[in-house]
Amino acid sequence: MWVCVWITPYKENLNKVATDIHLKHGVKLKNPQISIRFTNDEDDGKEDRNLVVDKMVLDGVTYQTEDDDTYSTGTYTRGEGCTDGRKKSEILSCEGYFRYY
Numbered sequence: 001m002w003v004c005v006w007i008t009p010y011k012e013n014l015n016k017v018a019t020d021i022h023l024k025h026g027v028k029l030k031n032p033q034i035s036i037r038f039t040n041d042e043d044d045g046k047e048d049r050n051l052v053v054d055k056m057v058l059d060g061v062t063y064q065t066e067d068d069d070t071y072s073t074g075t076y077t078r079g080e081g082c083t084d085g086r087k088k089s090e091i092l093s094c095e096g097y098f099r100y101y
């Protein structure tokens, strides 16, 4: 099952948008099924679009994005670029996803 939420920030606040997103669904989810995906990266040399996710809360349990268990693709590491792994970061600099365990 996929649930898609599209966030379109106002142009003048492109790098400053912070919002809480609440989803309610009738199907009971288990946390390994939860990924947050960043699909519209852009870097034109003037602006670099990135996604910052503080945490994901499922059924009252908080999963911090920077925790050891969170897997990411698209997190930038100096000298490596955007690579996959458990990066302990809240930032996706390239298109990719956070997956919570």
Ligand SMILES: [Ca+2]
Residues within 6 Å of the ligand: 053, 054, 055, 064, 065, 066, 090
């Ligand atoms: Ca956090």
Ligand SMILES: [Ca+2]
Residues within 6 Å of the ligand: 041, 042, 043, 048, 049, 050, 092, 093, 094
């Ligand atoms: Ca970027």
